[in-house]
Amino acid sequence: MKVCPEGLYVEPGGFYVDPLRPVERAVVTHGHSDHARPGHAHVLATAGTLAIMRQRLGEGAGAATQTLDYGEAIRIGDVTVRLVPAGHVLGSAQVVLEHAGTRVVVSGDYKRRFDRTCAPFEPVPCDVFITEATFGLPVFRHPPDLGEIDKLLHSLSIFPERSHVVGAYALGKCQRVISLLRAAGYDRPIYLHGALEPICKLYESFGVPLGELRPATVAAKEELKGALVLAPPGAVADRWARRLTDPVVAMASGWMRVRQRARQRGVELPLVISDHADWDELVQTLDEVAAPEVWVTHGREEALVHHATQRGIRARALALVGFEEEGA
Numbered sequence: 001m002k003v004c005p006e007g008l009y010v011e012p013g014g015f016y017v018d019p020l021r022p023v024e025r026a027v028v029t030h031g032h033s034d035h036a037r038p039g040h041a042h043v044l045a046t047a048g049t050l051a052i053m054r055q056r057l058g059e060g061a062g063a064a065t066q067t068l069d070y071g072e073a074i075r076i077g078d079v080t081v082r083l084v085p086a087g088h089v090l091g092s093a094q095v096v097l098e099h100a101g102t103r104v105v106v107s108g109d110y111k112r113r114f115d116r117t118c119a120p121f122e123p124v125p126c127d128v129f130i131t132e133a134t135f136g137l138p139v140f141r142h143p144p145d146l147g148e149i150d151k152l153l154h155s156l157s158i159f160p161e162r163s164h165v166v167g168a169y170a171l172g173k174c175q176r177v178i179s180l181l182r183a184a185g186y187d188r189p190i191y192l193h194g195a196l197e198p199i200c201k202l203y204e205s206f207g208v209p210l211g212e213l214r215p216a217t218v219a220a221k222e223e224l225k226g227a228l229v230l231a232p233p234g235a236v237a238d239r240w241a242r243r244l245t246d247p248v249v250a251m252a253s254g255w256m257r258v259r260q261r262a263r264q265r266g267v268e269l270p271l272v273i274s275d276h277a278d279w280d281e282l283v284q285t286l287d288e289v290a291a292p293e294v295w296v297t298h299g300r301e302e303a304l305v306h307h308a309t310q311r312g313i314r315a316r317a318l319a320l321v322g323f324e325e326e327g328a
């Protein structure tokens with residue numbers, strides 16, 4: 001494995017994982033824009049990821065695409081490749097690579113919390129584990145997600161006249177918030193900003209039930225009083241949200257743990273709901289995969305490298321330039 005300007009290169013297989021620049025052959029972990037870039041000649045991914053890429057990138061999704069189901073193995077060059085659920089968003093996968101008796105797992109982005117909108121993360125014991133570290137600091141401990149949803153429902157009950165607009169990333173977070181609301185028993189229609197509709201439809205087409213969804217753009221102002229409205233994070237603070245009646249502005253993000261971020265964005269009701277592993281989940285995952293060697297990328301590498309080293313793991317920060325978490 002080599003870190004090239006294009007991204008992580010698997011030499012004996014002649015392919016890249018989540019390459020940043022157009023390449024001949026790519027394996028893509030999931031549909032977020034920092035992993036699924038346009039313009040590759042050949043893309044291998046799960047059906048969910050390919051559907052997301054086609055919706056977001058059109059022709060750019062890849063000149064040739066190939067679906068690989070979870071658990072199915074194929075041979076590329078001298079490498080056996082398997083995709084295993086990462087629990088991050090619909091279709092998200094860890095890439096399990098085997099070559100000459102060594103197993104390397106590229107986890108992509110992942111989380112360990114129960115999420116009915118995607119298949120749960122499966123720890124795969126390996127020799128080298130490549131982990132993300134978006135929330136790789138001990139201060140990041142995500143609270144239980146249903147507790148955060150309760151805060152939202154409580155606010156709705158005490159401000160029944162006010163619209164509640166929740167900022168949520170279009171891919172993954174939006175559907176998870178809806179699914180959590182349904183799990184908490186909220187069965188009224190949920191209103192969507194136009195930018196969120198296509199991916200919600202895609203999730204439904206993959207068998208993820210989201211209940212009754214209505215477009216917020218055409219809904220009468222009166223109808224949105226006391227209603228729940230989901231919008232992309234960028235839209236909640238601008239004029240779009242101000243059309244609503246005295247809205248309560250909420251935001252669902254792991255970054256809402258940082259109060260200053262919430263304040264900066266004018267968020268009245270921060271909801272700490274993340275699709276990335278928090279510190280405890282990162283540490284738990286290192287324990288479960290029991291890899292003697294760990295490469296840390298994609299976020300706050302130093303603390304996790306330090307933690308792993310103390311436990312006798314050979315650990316290093318893997319500098320992958322160009323990764324900027326989608327929406328962050």
Ligand SMILES: [Zn+2]
Pocket residue numbers: 030032088109
């Ligand atoms: Zn992601």
Ligand SMILES: [Zn+2]
Pocket residue numbers: 032034035109298325326
């Ligand atoms: Zn990412």
